[in-house]
Each structure stands twice: as C-alpha cells, then as structure tokens.
Amino acid sequence: xxxxxxxxxxxxxxxxxxxxxxxxxxxxxxxxNVLLRGRQVTTTFVSGTNRVAHGLGRDWQGWFxxxxxxAGDLFSATSQPQRGLFITLSGSLSxxxxxxxx
Numbered sequence: 001x002x003x004x005x006x007x008x009x010x011x012x013x014x015x016x017x018x019x020x021x022x023x024x025x026x027x028x029x030x031x032x033n034v035l036l037r038g039r040q041v042t043t044t045f046v047s048g049t050n051r052v053a054h055g056l057g058r059d060w061q062g063w064f065x066x067x068x069x070x071a072g073d074l075f076s077a078t079s080q081p082q083r084g085l086f087i088t089l090s091g092s093l094s095x096x097x098x099x100x101x102x
Contacts, residue, residue: 038102040066041087045097049077049090054101059083063101070095 006024011017030036043052054060060083065074072093080088087101 034061035100035102038100040098041101042096042098045074045089045091045093045095047072047092047094049088051086051088052099053085054087056101057084060087060101063087063089063099066098066100068093068095068097070097 006020006027008017008020008024037056039055041052041054043050063076070093072095073091074089074093074097075091077088077090080086087099
C-alpha cells in the first residue's frame with residue numbers, strides 16, 4: 001500500500017498552510033503502518049502443525065492472536081513454505097482462533 005499525499009490548497013494564511021502540512025504528515029504516518037496492511041483470519045487449530053491460508057497476496061511479515069476459544073501455545077513453525085500464500089504455525093492450541101496476519 002502506497003500512501004497518497006494530501007492535495008494541498010495554498011493560501012495566504014501561514015497557519016492554514018502549516019495545518020495542511022501537519023495533516024499530510026499524519027495521514028502518511030498512519031497509512032504506512034505495516035499492521036494496517038493485514039487481515040484477520042479465523043480458523044480451527046489442532047495441536048501440532050497447522051497451515052493457514054492468509055490471503056494477503058504477498059509474504060506475511062508477522063501475526064498475533066486476536067481471539068481464541070481455548071488456551072495453548074502457538075508459534076511460527078521453523079519451516080515456512082509458500083509464505084506468500086500460507087502461514088505455518090505450531091503448538092498446543094486446539095480450538096477456533098482468530099489471527100491478525102500482516
């Protein structure tokens with residue numbers, strides 16, 4: 001995702017020009033946040049290794065649990081084949097779990 005610049009209207013008022021510059025910088029800062037380029041994926045995990053389609057259309061960079069119906073460990077597997085399509089996670093977690101993958 002490439003951030004778009006704010007279209008500025010140049011005025012005779014320096015305060016208004018500074019406000020537009022600050023808003024533009026804030027918008028770019030937020031839109032460049034890698035976490036916002038993710039998506040939520042919900043699946044049922046079983047204890048062991050699980051391969052989950054993430055749907056990002058690119059290699060994933062990280063993930064975290066958003067919600068889960070059970071307790072247990074979940075971690076990135078050592079082997080991550082096809083990172084552009086799947087995230088492979090291992091652990092003792094068994095149950096319906098939502099992840100944010102980015």
